[in-house]
Amino acid sequence: MLTKVIGGMEYDREFLTGTVGVLILSLLSEREMYGYELLREAERRSSSAFQLKEGTLYPALHHMERSGLLKGRWRDSETGRSRKYYRLTAKGRRQARSKRQQWLQISAAMRSILGDSHA
Numbered sequence: 035m036l037t038k039v040i041g042g043m044e045y046d047r048e049f050l051t052g053t054v055g056v057l058i059l060s061l062l063s064e065r066e067m068y069g070y071e072l073l074r075e076a077e078r079r080s081s082s083a084f085q086l087k088e089g090t091l092y093p094a095l096h097h098m099e100r101s102g103l104l105k106g107r108w109r110d111s112e113t114g115r116s117r118k119y120y121r122l123t124a125k126g127r128r129q130a131r132s133k134r135q136q137w138l139q140i141s142a143a144m145r146s147i148l149g150d151s152h153a
């Protein structure tokens with residue numbers, strides 16, 4: 035069984051399958067961001083529980099862009115450095131809403147099953 039350590043806790047990689055896509059869609063549903071900004075924002079909001087690696091994030095972004103969920107465009111930053119900013123397409127916004135709803139329903143069901151006393 036392959037595992038990954040996130041925020042000091044070890045997780046089964048299968049358990050994490052799909053969460054990166056949900057995370058990207060969720061963050062980009064708020065505003066467009068460049069890759070490193072997505073990494074930092076995920077880490078900040080999760081209190082460092084999600085410390086994604088570039089080798090995980092960028093292939094996911096490229097796949098989602100090829101699938102028509104994201105649109106990337108290069109822009110120069112204030113420092114003159116060129117960065118690729120990603121935003122959701124209409125298809126991506128629909129997918130983000132769907133994935134969010136699914137995640138909320140599944141997590142509510144899991145909380146009901148596990149209960150606070152089992153955490």
